[in-house]
Amino acid sequence: MRPLHSLIVKIPCGEMDMEKTKPVKKKRSKLRAYNNWGYLFVAPFVIAFLIFSVYPVLRTLYLSFTDLKLMKLNGTINFAGLENYKRVFTDKFFGRALLNTIIIWGVNIVTQLGLAFLLMMVFSDVKYRMKGLPVYRLIYYLPNLIAATSIALLFSNLLDKNYGSINIGLTQLFRTFGGHYKLIDWLGTKWPARLSLSTIQTWMWFGNSFLMLMAGVQGVSRDYLEAASIDGAGRWTIFGKITLPLIKPIMMYVAITSLIGGLQLFDMPYLMIGDTSQTYKHTQTAMMYLYRFAFGAKTTQVAYASSVAYSLFLIILVVSVIQYRLFNRDTEKRRHRDRR
Numbered sequence: 001m002r003p004l005h006s007l008i009v010k011i012p013c014g015e016m017d018m019e020k021t022k023p024v025k026k027k028r029s030k031l032r033a034y035n036n037w038g039y040l041f042v043a044p045f046v047i048a049f050l051i052f053s054v055y056p057v058l059r060t061l062y063l064s065f066t067d068l069k070l071m072k073l074n075g076t077i078n079f080a081g082l083e084n085y086k087r088v089f090t091d092k093f094f095g096r097a098l099l100n101t102i103i104i105w106g107v108n109i110v111t112q113l114g115l116a117f118l119l120m121m122v123f124s125d126v127k128y129r130m131k132g133l134p135v136y137r138l139i140y141y142l143p144n145l146i147a148a149t150s151i152a153l154l155f156s157n158l159l160d161k162n163y164g165s166i167n168i169g170l171t172q173l174f175r176t177f178g179g180h181y182k183l184i185d186w187l188g189t190k191w192p193a194r195l196s197l198s199t200i201q202t203w204m205w206f207g208n209s210f211l212m213l214m215a216g217v218q219g220v221s222r223d224y225l226e227a228a229s230i231d232g233a234g235r236w237t238i239f240g241k242i243t244l245p246l247i248k249p250i251m252m253y254v255a256i257t258s259l260i261g262g263l264q265l266f267d268m269p270y271l272m273i274g275d276t277s278q279t280y281k282h283t284q285t286a287m288m289y290l291y292r293f294a295f296g297a298k299t300t301q302v303a304y305a306s307s308v309a310y311s312l313f314l315i316i317l318v319v320s321v322i323q324y325r326l327f328n329r330d331t332e333k334r335r336h337r338d339r340r
Contacts, residue, residue, distance in 0.1 A: 064306035084307035094308065097289035098315075100194070100282060104269075105262030107198035108205075112258070115202070116209035121239060124217040124225075137214070140207030152271035155200055159186035187272060193279040197268055205261070209254050216250030217243060252327040256320050263316055266291065286312055 067080045088094055119140070123133055143151070158165050167183050174181035186192045220243060228238045244251075266287035273283050286308070294305035 060306045060309055063303050064310050066303045068303040070300040070302060080303065084304050085311065087304065088307050088311045094286070094289055094311075096281065097284050097286045101263055101265055101285040101287075104194055104198050104201070104283070104285065105259075105265060107195065108201040109258050109262060111198070112202045112206040112209055113254070115206045116213055116254075119210050120213040120217055121235075123214060124243065133214070137207075137211055140210050142207070143204045144208055148267040149271060151200065151204065152268055155196070156187070156272050159196055161185040161188065188277060188279055190279055190282045193273060193283050197272070197283060200268055201262075201265070205258075209258070212250055212254050213247065216247035220246045248327055252324065255323050255327070259319055259323065260316055263287075263312060 063077075064084055065080060065082070066077045067083075068077050119136075123136070157163075161167060161183055164186070166186070167181075171181045171183070184192055186196050224242050224246075225238055228242055233241070264287055265285045269283045269285055270288055270291070273280055290305050290308045290312070293299055293301045293308065
């Protein structure tokens with residue numbers, strides 16, 4: 001009788017390892033094949049993004065270094081170097097348009113963020129405990145849901161010098177108290193037109209800023225605010241020492257996005273004030289100036305318009321970096337102190 005150990009078949013270790021790894025490799029290959037389907041579903045978005053977003057940006061950058069005009073679209077394109085950018089930064093008309101943009105945006109951002117901060121303080125106050133926040137948020141955000149063309153048409157009628165509801169209402173109010181009201185041409189005079197555009201922008205966007213700031217406040221733990229209130233801290237102390245430092249990232253986001261949106265202001269001035277108006281040169285923004293050279297029938301200069309677009313991009317980039325540094329100044333000082 002043969003011993004038991006002689007009946008056991010000896011399998012080489014290499015063959016056993018291969019048998020173990022085969023199922024693992026099959027599973028991995030199946031997972032890879034399954035995961036490759038993800039690229040198929042993502043491909044339409046990536047292709048559309050490259051065609052309609054990346055390509056226009058790179059094409060505009062290329063055109064800004066050429067001498068392309070509309071009449072030369074089918075002809076040769078010559079390289080012009082930095083001539084277009086030199087023209088942009090020495091063009092007094094572009095400087096005036098940029099100044100108009102800064103004035104309209106500056107008045108808007110002060111009132112917009114001021115209202116948003118005031119409402120945020122009221123609704124986040126621990127002692128007041130205001131109710132109905134979702135309803136107020138909806139009401140304040142409603143102007144964002146209205147098309148810009150509808151808003152422009154509405155306020156063009158309201159601000160009309162002779163038939164506008166604002167002038168008619170003010171006339172009746174002055175008569176009630178025995179006074180005389182001189183009609184104001186809101187859209188036909190320099191400063192009333194600028195202030196009107198700033199006020200409309202404030203009405204449209206302060207609700208969005210309020211929602212952003214409230215989202216930041218709601219992310220702050222109520223324990224901090226209630227503990228400070230119990231310890232006797234006042235409203236301004238709680239707001240300045242606790243709330244503001246903790247919502248600084250949201251404030252930075254609101255400030256930078258407001259800057260970007262403000263310097264790209266186009267729709268309201270373009271729709272409400274025609275290029276034949278006396279106040280056009282006082283309300284023409286940088287984007288309107290760009291639009292004039294890009295699509296104007298008599299002033300079409302594609303290359304110059306492209307350089308204006310990238311000049312605005314550089315200005316926004318520089319100011320955004322400055323804003324970022326200002327908001328993170330305390331953090332950078334702390335890091336520099338820790339390195340020492």
